[in-house]
Amino acid sequence: YVPTTVPGVRLPSVILGDGSFLHDLLGPWFTLLAVGTVPDDGLVAAATARGMPLAVLRVDDPAAETVYGQGLQVLVRPDQHIAWRGRVVAAPEAVIARALGWPAHG
16 A cells, blocks of 8 residues: 555545644544645635635644645545645636536536
């Protein structure tokens, strides 16, 4: 097994440096996980505009960076599968719409 953050797979489990499990820190609905970077304001605003509950979790931990990648943002669904990942969000509204299963426009 090689941990990956490819969209569609379950978020790999990571034990952080303080002994906590990253999965225990995820929100109850969608979570934007920002690993070694600042969460994208556009993605947060797009989620808010769609009425999508979104927890934002910024993690600066070497264990997380080893598994998830430094500077990467990962949108995690409530079932802990990855909906989207990237460093730059070119079309945040489209990312949120797709994660919710809605058309990008409308």
